[in-house]
Amino acid sequence: MKVAVDTHTHTVSSGHAYNTIREMAYMASQMGQEALAITDHGPEMEGGPHKYHFHNMKILPREYYGIPILFGVELNIMDEKGTVDLPDWLLKQLDITVASIHGECYGKSRGIEKNTEAYLKIMQREDIEIIGHPDDGRFEVDYEALVDMAKKTGTLLEINNSSLKPGGFRVNSYENARRILELCKETGTMVVLGSDAHVDVDIANTTYSSKVLREVEFPEELVANTSYKKLMSVLKRRR
Ligand SMILES: [Zn+2]
Ligand SMILES: [Zn+2]
Numbered sequence: 022m023k024v025a026v027d028t029h030t031h032t033v034s035s036g037h038a039y040n041t042i043r044e045m046a047y048m049a050s051q052m053g054q055e056a057l058a059i060t061d062h063g064p065e066m067e068g069g070p071h072k073y074h075f076h077n078m079k080i081l082p083r084e085y086y087g088i089p090i091l092f093g094v095e096l097n098i099m100d101e102k103g104t105v106d107l108p109d110w111l112l113k114q115l116d117i118t119v120a121s122i123h124g125e126c127y128g129k130s131r132g133i134e135k136n137t138e139a140y141l142k143i144m145q146r147e148d149i150e151i152i153g154h155p156d157d158g159r160f161e162v163d164y165e166a167l168v169d170m171a172k173k174t175g176t177l178l179e180i181n182n183s184s185l186k187p188g189g190f191r192v193n194s195y196e197n198a199r200r201i202l203e204l205c206k207e208t209g210t211m212v213v214l215g216s217d218a219h220v221d222v223d224i225a226n227t228t229y230s231s232k233v234l235r236e237v238e239f240p241e242e243l244v245a246n247t248s249y250k251k252l253m254s255v256l257k258r259r260r
Contacts, residue, residue: 022214022234024225025055026246028151029095029119029179029215034061036068038219046085048221055249057224058091060119063106065097065126076111089249093117095153097126101135103142105149112148117256119179119215121153122160133161140167144176150257151213154181155201158193168204171211175257177245178205183217185229195233202237211255213245 031038032045040048042059049057062069078092093115096105105112105120112118120143122136130136140162143149152171155162155178171178178201184194205212214234216226234244246252253259 022227022231022241022244022247024214024216024227024246025248026058026091026252027054027216027218027225028058028117028213028246028252029060029153029181030058030218030224031061031095032059034070034074035066035219036062040221042081042090043085044221045218045224046088046090049224050086050088052225054088054225056089056091056252058093058117060093060095060117063094063096065099065106066123067125072107072111075107075115079114091116093119096120096149098122098139098143099126101131101139103139103146105143109148117151118149119151119153120149122157124159127160130160133163136160137163137166141170144170144174147257149176151177151179151215153179153215154184154191154194154217155179156181156184156194156197157191158197159191164197164200164204168201168208168210171205172208175255175260177211177213177255179213179215180230180233181215181217182226182228182230183223185233198230198233199237202233202239205243206237206239209243211243211245213252
C-alpha cells in the first residue's frame with residue numbers, strides 16, 4: 022500500500038528527532054510524495070517546542086520543493102478528560118492534528134475505561150483529526166468503542182509503522198493494530214498510515230504496517246492517505 026502523504030513525522034524541534042523541515046521536505050519530494058505533514062511533539066513532551074513555535078508556523082512557506090507541507094502537531098493527551106497540551110485557538114490555525122497518549126505526559130495507564138474515555142472525548146472534537154498509535158498496549162483500550170467513535174466522528178485511527186518495528190517499545194502493537202484493522206474493515210471505518218518518522222529516511226515507511234494490512238486484506242479505499250486529494254477530503258477541518 023503506497024502512502025502519498027505521511028501524516029506523522031518529526032523534526033529537530035521535537036528534541037529527539039534529527040532533521041529540519043527543509044530536509045524532511047526535500048526527502049519527501051525526492052521520494053515522490055504528494056505532500057508531507059510535520060507533526061512535532063506538543064510542549065508537554067520533554068524537549069518539545071513552546072506553544073509559540075506552533076503559533077508562528079504561519080510564517081513558513083506553504084510549499085517546499087514543489088510539495089505542500091501540512092503544518093501540524095502531535096498533541097499529548099494529558100488525562101482521561103481528554104485535555105491536550107495546546108489551546109483550542111491555536112489548534113484552529115494548524116493544518117492537521119494528531120493526538121497521542123505518551124506515558125511521559127499521561128502517566129501510567131489509568132485502566133481500560135479511563136483510557137478509552139480519554140480517546141472518545143478527543144475524537145468528539147472538530148479540531149483533532151487523528152489518534153496516534155492507538156495500538157500501544159501499555160494503555161489498554163476498548164477497540165470496539167474506539168472504532169465506533171472513529172466512524173461516527175470521522176476521526177482517523179493511525180496504523181503506526183514505528184510501533185510495529187521489531188524490538189519496538191510499545192506493547193502488543195501487532196495484535197492491537199490487527200484488531201483495529203479488522204474492526205475498521207468490518208464497519209467501513211477509515212484509517213491512516215503514519216510512519217512516525219524521527220529521521221528523513223523513515224518518511225512514508227510502511228514496511229511493517231502494510232504487512233498487517235495485507236494479512237487482514239484491508240481495502241485500500243479505507244486508507245485515507247493513499248492520495249493528497251483523498252486525505253484533504255476526509256480531514257475534519259477540510260470537510
Ligand atoms: Zn507519539
Ligand atoms: Zn510521533
